[in-house]
Amino acid sequence: MTLSTRLAAAFSALCLLLSAGGQTRADEIENLLNRQSDRQQILRQFENSGTGSPAPAKKPLAQIIPAAQPAAAASTASGSADELIRSAMGLLGVAYRYGGTSARTGFDCSGFMQHIFRRSMGLNLPRTSAEQAKMGTHVNRGELQAGDMVFFRTMGGGRISHVGLYIGNNRFIHAPRTGKSIEITSLSNKYWGSKYAFGRRVKKHDTARFIN
Incomplete structure (x- = not known):
């Protein structure tokens, strides 16, 4: 099977996995990407048409990975949110x-968020998840939209100790722990x-991006 055929098959399979909704398994997406010799080529096909013809304008990821609030997705899960998700998916x-704070040596959860926000939005987040939890504005769980940061208390007590990026359909992408890789989790x-x-x-052009 030629490389182009494998890439086309991978692109089709990835789209099917992402369209499966909240039941999509993170390890299936991660393994699909890791089995290919050139992940970036697959992601470029994912972003474009995958037909082999000249690439059309990028389709907003809000249409591919719908947010939890469909009525608001078209206006809020676009632009900088699209770029955040593309940057995160590429890792x-x-x-x-x-x-860790680099793709070459690896990331911890907050280093991953620092990287994608700086690369996609030009924003310098604080270093730790606890500090990042003070940025922007609070969002209730039922109102999450693609591009929001989601925070967790994994160490007990009230301290924030983990962060990921919400991508819609009740899923988030994150760097979970030692021995694991960046993955999508429900x-x-x-x-x-x-x-x-x-x-x-x-938000990129919102004063609420500063620490409250």
Whole structure:
């Protein structure tokens, strides 16, 4: 099978997985990307038409990965949110590394968020998840939109100790822990659902992006 045929097959399979809604398994998407020799080529096909013809204008990811609030998705899960999600998806499979802040050596959860917000929106988030949890504006769980940050209390007590990026359909992308790689996980997951704290929304051209 030629590389182009494999890429086309991978693109089709990825679209089917993403359209499966909240039941999509994170490891299926991650393994699909990791099996290919050139992840970036697959992601470019994912962003474009995948037909082999000249690439059309990029289709907003809000149409591919719908947000939890469909009526608001078209206006809020576009622009900078699209860029955040594209940047995050391009790092699927990168290893977790405690204290890590680069794609070359690996990321921890807050280093991953720092990287994608700086690259996609030109914003410099604080270094830790607890500090990032003070950025922007509070978002209730039922009002999450693609591009929001989601925070967790994984260490007990009230301290925020983990962060990820919400991508819609009750799912988020994050760097989970040592021994794992950046992956997509459902908020319905028993562990992560029990540790969920709240969401925060940071917009590129909004004064609320500053620490409250």
